[in-house]
Amino acid sequence: MAAWALGEIEAASGVGMLAPLVRDTDLDVRLTALWALGDIESREGVEVVAPALKDPLPVVRQRAAWALGPIESSAAVRHLTPLLRDADEDVRRVTAWALGEFESAAALPALEAVRDDRSPAVRQAVRWAIAQIDDRR
Numbered sequence: 001m002a003a004w005a006l007g008e009i010e011a012a013s014g015v016g017m018l019a020p021l022v023r024d025t026d027l028d029v030r031l032t033a034l035w036a037l038g039d040i041e042s043r044e045g046v047e048v049v050a051p052a053l054k055d056p057l058p059v060v061r062q063r064a065a066w067a068l069g070p071i072e073s074s075a076a077v078r079h080l081t082p083l084l085r086d087a088d089e090d091v092r093r094v095t096a097w098a099l100g101e102f103e104s105a106a107a108l109p110a111l112e113a114v115r116d117d118r119s120p121a122v123r124q125a126v127r128w129a130i131a132q133i134d135d136r137r
Contacts, residue, residue: 015044022052030055031063038067045071050079058088065091069098074106081110084126089119096122100129108133 018040021033034052037045045067052064065083068076076098083095092114099107111130117123 015040015042015048018045019048022048027057027060030060034060034063034067038070041070041072043071043073043075046073046076046079050076053079053083058086058091061086061088061091062094065095065098069094069101072102074102074104077102077104077106077110081107084110084114089122092117092119092122093125096125096129100125100132103132105133 015037018033018037021029022037024030024033030052034049037049049064049067049071052060052067055061055064061083065080068080080095080099083091084099086092086095096111096114099111108130111126111133115123115126115130117126
């Protein structure tokens with residue numbers, strides 16, 4: 001509940017308090033902390049979220065990728081690009097979306113490399129992300 005409240009108030013000062021919750025043993029706590037970090041939208045959250053991108057559970061990796069989208073920091077590109085090849089389709093789809101949110105040309109090579117993903121939903125997200133970036137150039 002505390003993680004949710006920190007996300008609701010959207011205060012960057014909450015990032016440090018959420019850091020240990022991202023590593024909590026309780027799945028709901030981890031997911032809520034990641035949601036809150038995305039809702040806070042502080043660039044300080046990138047390094048707090050990054051370890052969750054390697055979580056063994058796809059739902060956690062997906063939420064971590066989502067959390068980086070609203071932060072919109074090009075510093076997250078290097079953390080996210082490996083997830084474009086994740087075994088889980090939803091992780092790949094949300095990762096492509098998050099990279100599109102950054103509108104950073106640094107993400108283009110990784111997105112171009114997965115344009116032919118086996119999943120139609122991922123291909124659509126990749127095309128959208130590339131269009132978002134191309135619109136900024």
